[in-house]
Amino acid sequence: MNGEVRNCRGEAPALELPSYRDQSPAVRERLARLRRRPVLLEVEGLGKTFATAQGPVTALRDINFKTRRREFVCVIGPSGCGKSTLIRILAGLESHDSGRVLLDGKAVAGPGPDRGMVFQGYTLFPWLTVKKNVMFGLEMAGRGRLAAEEEAMQWIDLVGLNKFARCYPHQLSGGMKQRVAIARALANQPRILLMDEPFGALDAQTRARMQAYLMEIWANIDITIVFITHDLDEAVFLADRILVLKAHPGEVSELIEVPVAQPRRPEQLLAPEFLATRRHIEKLIHPPAAEPGLNEDQLNMVRMVSVKDEVGSVF
Amino acid sequence: MSGSPWFAVRASLPPRARRVTGMMSFVLPLLLWSLVSYVPWIWHPQVAITDPGSVTYLRPGMQLERAAFAAEVARAQQQRRAPPVGYAANPIYLPAPHEVARAFYTAFTDPPQRRSEKWLHESLWESIQVIFWGFVLSSLIGVPLGILAGTFDFVSRLFEPFVEFFRYLPAPAFGALAVAILGIYQAPKIAIIFIGTFFQQVLVVANTTRKLDPTLLEAAQTLGARNPALLLRVVIPGIVTDLFRDMRVLLGWAWTYLIVAELIGTSSGITWFITQQARYKNFDNVYAAIMMIGIIGLATDLLLAWLGRRIFPWQKTAARG
Numbered sequence: 001m002n003g004e005v006r007n008c009r010g011e012a013p014a015l016e017l018p019s020y021r022d023q024s025p026a027v028r029e030r031l032a033r034l035r036r037r038p039v040l041l042e043v044e045g046l047g048k049t050f051a052t053a054q055g056p057v058t059a060l061r062d063i064n065f066k067t068r069r070r071e072f073v074c075v076i077g078p079s080g081c082g083k084s085t086l087i088r089i090l091a092g093l094e095s096h097d098s099g100r101v102l103l104d105g106k107a108v109a110g111p112g113p114d115r116g117m118v119f120q121g122y123t124l125f126p127w128l129t130v131k132k133n134v135m136f137g138l139e140m141a142g143r144g145r146l147a148a149e150e151e152a153m154q155w156i157d158l159v160g161l162n163k164f165a166r167c168y169p170h171q172l173s174g175g176m177k178q179r180v181a182i183a184r185a186l187a188n189q190p191r192i193l194l195m196d197e198p199f200g201a202l203d204a205q206t207r208a209r210m211q212a213y214l215m216e217i218w219a220n221i222d223i224t225i226v227f228i229t230h231d232l233d234e235a236v237f238l239a240d241r242i243l244v245l246k247a248h249p250g251e252v253s254e255l256i257e258v259p260v261a262q263p264r265r266p267e268q269l270l271a272p273e274f275l276a277t278r279r280h281i282e283k284l285i286h287p288p289a290a291e292p293g294l295n296e297d298q299l300n301m302v303r304m305v306s307v308k309d310e311v312g313s314v315f
Numbered sequence: 316m317s318g319s320p321w322f323a324v325r326a327s328l329p330p331r332a333r334r335v336t337g338m339m340s341f342v343l344p345l346l347l348w349s350l351v352s353y354v355p356w357i358w359h360p361q362v363a364i365t366d367p368g369s370v371t372y373l374r375p376g377m378q379l380e381r382a383a384f385a386a387e388v389a390r391a392q393q394q395r396r397a398p399p400v401g402y403a404a405n406p407i408y409l410p411a412p413h414e415v416a417r418a419f420y421t422a423f424t425d426p427p428q429r430r431s432e433k434w435l436h437e438s439l440w441e442s443i444q445v446i447f448w449g450f451v452l453s454s455l456i457g458v459p460l461g462i463l464a465g466t467f468d469f470v471s472r473l474f475e476p477f478v479e480f481f482r483y484l485p486a487p488a489f490g491a492l493a494v495a496i497l498g499i500y501q502a503p504k505i506a507i508i509f510i511g512t513f514f515q516q517v518l519v520v521a522n523t524t525r526k527l528d529p530t531l532l533e534a535a536q537t538l539g540a541r542n543p544a545l546l547l548r549v550v551i552p553g554i555v556t557d558l559f560r561d562m563r564v565l566l567g568w569a570w571t572y573l574i575v576a577e578l579i580g581t582s583s584g585i586t587w588f589i590t591q592q593a594r595y596k597n598f599d600n601v602y603a604a605i606m607m608i609g610i611i612g613l614a615t616d617l618l619l620a621w622l623g624r625r626i627f628p629w630q631k632t633a634a635r636g
Binding site (some may be wrong): 021092093110111112113116117121123126127137138168169170185194242 | 397530533534535536538539540541544548549552553558599627629
C-alpha cells in the first residue's frame with residue numbers, strides 16, 4: 001500500500017501534482033464548517049526550555065494553535081522538534097515555562113482524566129486483565145465496580161476484543177494492546193485524546209488496520225484527537241489539519257489544511273491532492289541542503305567491489 | 316546454527332540437557348566426596364587401628380598419621396612383637412557420605428546426651444522461629460519504608476543516607492549491645508537478624524520500586540489516578556513480583572546471620588546443636604545439621620517460587636532460572 005507512494009520521494013517526481021492549497025468544493029465547505037465549530041483546545045505562546053549540562057536548550061518556542069471540537073490534528077516534525085514535549089505538556093505530564101494551554105477555556109494544570117493519552121509503549125498495566133485495565137479510569141472516577149465493569153465491556157466491545165477481556169496484556173499482540181490502550185483512554189470519556197506516536201512500534205499492515213479503526217472510532221464518538229507521528233502518510237491520511245514543527249528550537253513551521261476528502265479510504269493514498277500535501281510537508285521537514293558538503297543524508301562512499309567481479313554492478 | 320549447543324551464548328539448553336545438567340550440579344560434588352571417602356588410595360592420610368597389637372598406647376578405633384603408624388609397625392617388627400593392625404582412613408572431620416546420611420536419621424532418633432539438652436528437631440524449630448520473627452519484623456517496617464523511599468524523593472533523602480551508612484556496620488558487632496538491652500534468650504538473636512536484614516532490605520526495596528516503568532505512572536495519572544491510589548493501585552501491584560523475588564534473596568541473607576545470632580547470649584538452636592556435636596566429635600551429625608540448614612533454605616525458596624507463580628498469574632515467564 002505504501003510502497004508506491006514511497007517511490008515518489010525523489011527530487012524530480014514524474015507526476016504533475018496540484019498545489020496542496022487547492023481544495024475541492026466539498027473539502028473547502030467541510031473545512032469552513034470545521035472552522036465554525038467551538039474551540040476546544042487553545043495553545044498560546046507556549047514555550048519550554050530544558051536545562052542540560054551544555055546549558056539551557058529551547059525545546060519549544062512560541063507555539064500557537066487552536067483545535068476545534070471533533071477535529072483530528074496531527075503534529076509532525078523532524079526529530080528533536082519537541083513534538084513529544086508538546087503533547088506531554090498538553091497532557092499535563094510536563095511543565096511549561098511560558099504561554100498557556102486552555103481546554104474548554106480553562107487552563108490546564110497537571111494530568112487529568114479530561115485529557116486521555118495513548119503512549120507508543122502501550123503502557124497497559126501488566127498485572128491487570130484487559131477488562132480491569134479498561135476499568136481502571138472508571139474506578140478512579142469513583143464508579144462502582146459493577147457499573148465500571150459494564151461500561152468497560154462496552155468499550156472493549158467497541159475495539160472488538162470481547163474474547164480477550166480476561167487475558168493479560170502479555171498475551172496480546174501489539175495491535176491488540178494498543179486497541180486496549182485506546183479503549184482504556186476513551187472509557188473515561190475525555191474531552192480530547194492525545195496520542196504520542198501510538199502506532200510507531202507496529203508493523204505496516206497492523207498500522208494500516210489501526211489507522212482505519214481509529215478513523216472509525218473518531219467518526220462515531222465525540223472526541224477530538226491530537227496525534228503525534230513521524231510518518232508523513234499517516235499524518236496526511238488521518239488529519240483534518242497538520243501542525244508541522246521545525247527543530248532547534250521547536251517552532252510552528254506551518255499549519256496545513258489537508259485537502260483530502262473525508263471519510264478517508266486507503267485508495268486516497270494515491271490521490272493527487274494526497275501526494276501534493278505529502279510532498280509539501282516532506283519539503284518542510286527535510287529542506288534541500290543549503291550548503292554542499294553539509295548534507296548528512298549523503299554517504300561518503302567509494303566503490304568497494306572489483307569491476308571485474310562476477311556481479312560487478314547491482315544495476 | 317553452528318557449534319555445540321552446550322556453549323551457545325545466552326541460549327537455553329534443550330530441556331533434557333537442562334535437567335541432566337541441573338542434576339549434575341548436585342551429583343558431581345557428591346561424587347567427589349564419595350571418591351575421597353571410599354577409594355583408599357585417594358588421600359586417606361591416617362590409619363584407623365583395629366588391633367593395637369603390642370603397642371600399649373593404641374586403642375581399637377583410634378586414628379593416627381600414616382607415618383607414625385608405619386613407624387610403630389616397624390618398631391614392633393624389629394622387636395619381634397605383634398605389630399598393630401589398621402586400615403587407611405580419613406580424618407574424623409571428614410565422614411563418608413553414608414555416615415552423614417545415617418546421621419540424618421539418627422540425629423532425630425538418638426536422645427540428647429544430657430537430660431537438659433534439646434532434641435535436634437527442637438533446636439531446628441528454635442532456629443526457624445528466630446529467622447521468622449527477625450525477618451517478619453524487618454519486613455513489616457523495611458518494605459513499606461523501601462516502597463515510600465522508592466516513590467517519594469523526600470522519604471528517600473530523609474532515610475537513605477543514614478541507612479546507607481548503617482548497613483556497613485556488621486550486624487554481629489551489635490551482639491554485646493543486644494544482650495545488654497534484650498537479655499540472653501531469643502530477643503537479642505532476633506535483633507541481630509533484624510539488623511542484618513533491615514538496612515539491606517530498605518535499599519533493595521527502594522531500588523526495585525524505582526525500577527517500575529515510569530510511563531505506567533504517567534498513564535495512570537492521565538486516567539485520573541491521584542496520590543494514594545497511585546501508590547496502592549499502581550506502584551505496589553507494579554513491583555510486587557520483583558518485591559517477592561527480593562524477599563526470597565533477603566531471606567537467604569537472614570539465614571547467613573542466623574549462625575552468628577545464635578552464638579549470642581545463650582547459644583541456641585541449630586548452632587548450639589552443631590557446636591555441641593563438634594565437641595563430642597560427632598562430625599557426621601555436624602555435617603547433617605549444616606545440610607539441613609541448606610535443605611530448609613532451598614525448600615523454602617522453591618516453595619516461595621512456586622507460590623509466586625501461582626499468585627502472580629500475569630508473570631510472563633516462570634520465576635525460575
